[in-house]
Amino acid sequence: MNTIAIVNTYAYSVNYLADNMLRGLQELIRELGLNPRKFTDDWPSSDRAISTWLSSRHLYKIELEIYAPKKPAEALLVLEFEVEYGTSGDDDGSFWVDSEAMRYEILKTGTLPKDCAYSLICFNHPGRPDVHGWGPADSRPRDGMHRYVGGKTIAAPGLSANSAMWARA
Numbered sequence: 802m803n804t805i806a807i808v809n810t811y812a813y814s815v816n817y818l819a820d821n822m823l824r825g826l827q828e829l830i831r832e833l834g835l836n837p838r839k840f841t842d843d844w845p846s847s848d849r850a851i852s853t854w855l856s857s858r859h860l861y862k863i864e865l866e867i868y869a870p871k872k873p874a875e876a877l878l879v880l881e882f883e884v885e886y887g888t889s890g891d892d893d894g895s896f897w898v899d900s901e902a903m904r905y906e907i908l909k910t911g912t913l914p915k916d917c918a919y920s921l922i923c924f925n926h927p928g929r930p931d932v933h934g935w936g937p938a939d940s941r942p943r944d945g946m947h948r949y950v951g952g953k954t955i956a957a958p959g960l961s962a963n964s965a966m967w968a969r970a
Contacts (some may be wrong), residue, residue, distance in 0.1 A: 814957035819851040850932040859929035867919045876941040879967035902951040
């Protein structure tokens, strides 16, 4: 008698990618000296939205925009993860995180004012499922900012995330 076991690794990949993107952003918030409380309080909602849209393959990018409360329309620093679906030539089916990639870029930006605020924005392809508490949003303008690419930072079977950062020159 033969036994066949089928495992849906994509569900594990979705959870892994969502958790590690959020965990990476939370670490960076702390390292930048910002208060992580809002991010932590919003974690269940953020995780639900990101996981839902990864599962449906609608999510293509998340951004953490950091701004000064006195100038909320102007981003000071933007951290982003761009999602890639499917397998690539270097996909060996393993789960991994390069937590140093974004940290290295952040260290080059210097310090931010301690009173900075931040917001998490998710970008989706049309037709995404609705998630309670989430709706359309726009990025703050990137005028005068430069984009620095960190490369592939998180990978799981069938999914990966590339990190990048927008900063003032």
